[in-house]
Amino acid sequence: MSAKVAIFMGSISDKDTMQPCSDLLTELGIPHVFTVSSAHRTPERTAKLVKELEDDGCQIFICAAGLAAHLAGAVAAKTIRPVLGVPICGSALGGMDALLATVQMPPGFPVGTVALDKVGAKNSAWMAAQILALHDSAIAEKIIQARAKFVESVEKAAAELEG
Ligand code: RP5
16 A cells, blocks of 8 residues: 655664654554655655655655754655654754754745654654544544543553552
């Protein structure tokens, strides 16, 4: 089945942080590609991938990068499909550089940025799933089931604490 979501990372060094994003999409039954392409080191590959994936029906792009994190912006320049950005932490500035580079886009080219690093990896997958669920009842059902599990685990923890 064609990918509905594409996860791009600026470097293979971002993989450990972004693996949970891919794992969550797999758990929710969402076909996706998980690859490396840099805004600066491989700009042609990035533009080519966006075009090919879009032609193949990809709906949402999730782009993770650290330092001067321009990957999500470079992808947003090439598609009108939703782009979610994940600023990666770990620089001397603790990820503040990546956060600012990801979110401060010129009007007309938004990059949805829900959180940084590992939380950003997971919540970008949830956000992508919720966008797809607008037109896909199977994904909506999986999200509802996952929410029920969150409720269960909080109630279990509360019951254990309260004795
Ligand atoms: C960014 O620079 C990547 O997204 C990564 O977070 C950071 C460092 O890349 P490497 O030097 O480890 O390849 O482009």
